[in-house]
Amino acid sequence: GAGVSQTPSNKVTEKGKYVELRCDPISGHTALYWYRQSLGQGPEFLIYFQGTGAADDSGLPNDRFFAVRPEGSVSTLKIQRTERGDSAVYLCASSPGGTGASNYGYTFGSGTRLTVV
Amino acid sequence: GENVEQHPSTLSVQEGDSAVIKCTYSDSASNYFPWYKQELGKRPQLIIDIRSNVGEKKDQRIAVTLNKTAKHFSLHITETQPEDSAVYFCAASWLGRGGSYIPTFGRGTSLIVHP
Numbered sequence: 001g002a003g004v005s006q007t008p009s010n011k012v013t014e015k016g017k018y019v020e021l022r023c024d025p026i027s028g029h030t031a032l033y034w035y036r037q038s039l040g041q042g043p044e045f046l047i048y049f050q051g052t053g054a055a056d057d058s059g060l061p062n063d064r065f066f067a068v069r070p071e072g073s074v075s076t077l078k079i080q081r082t083e084r085g086d087s088a089v090y091l092c093a094s095s096p097g098g099t100g101a102s103n104y105g106y107t108f109g110s111g112t113r114l115t116v117v
Numbered sequence: 118g119e120n121v122e123q124h125p126s127t128l129s130v131q132e133g134d135s136a137v138i139k140c141t142y143s144d145s146a147s148n149y150f151p152w153y154k155q156e157l158g159k160r161p162q163l164i165i166d167i168r169s170n171v172g173e174k175k176d177q178r179i180a181v182t183l184n185k186t187a188k189h190f191s192l193h194i195t196e197t198q199p200e201d202s203a204v205y206f207c208a209a210s211w212l213g214r215g216g217s218y219i220p221t222f223g224r225g226t227s228l229i230v231h232p
Contacts, residue, residue: 042225
């Protein structure tokens, strides 16, 4: 697509429920990143994919968070047993991928605002 | 991992004045420093970036400087306009386990330009 698309734009869920957030990156971008942005903070890195594999998941806060990218394009961030502290805007970004200069130029999606009540 | 500090958290200027936002980083291996502008309820948008082999870069009213020795970089906006009002984030990119560079963001500066 023309840009990074994220759905849904807003999600309200009850504490303890499971949620899935979807990201559709720019066509041809092999690198995909998930970030979490809390109110008044900068985006916080969660996980990064190069193709289908999770190249770096060091930012995932705990094992309730998981992400997949089975065909190397669309990615889904999955959160189990949601807690109120998970409430934030979840941003996805993509870049051309690879190493070195080709990896520069991240483009963000509009985010999914998750509210856990 | 990388740690990025950004100052000030809020910056209020009159239209036409200059604005300067400063960031420091901790990992000397970081070599790519983008700046993002985020308007209320919208996605962060890349406005300018600089790589570690360059000390300064300018794009119209926006300039960025980098001091690798001191590990700090700054955003300069001249002749500010009300539409420059937004939250600005700096970032320093570190090498992730997958071999690509991942940005660590500062906490943001809320710039308010008064007409």
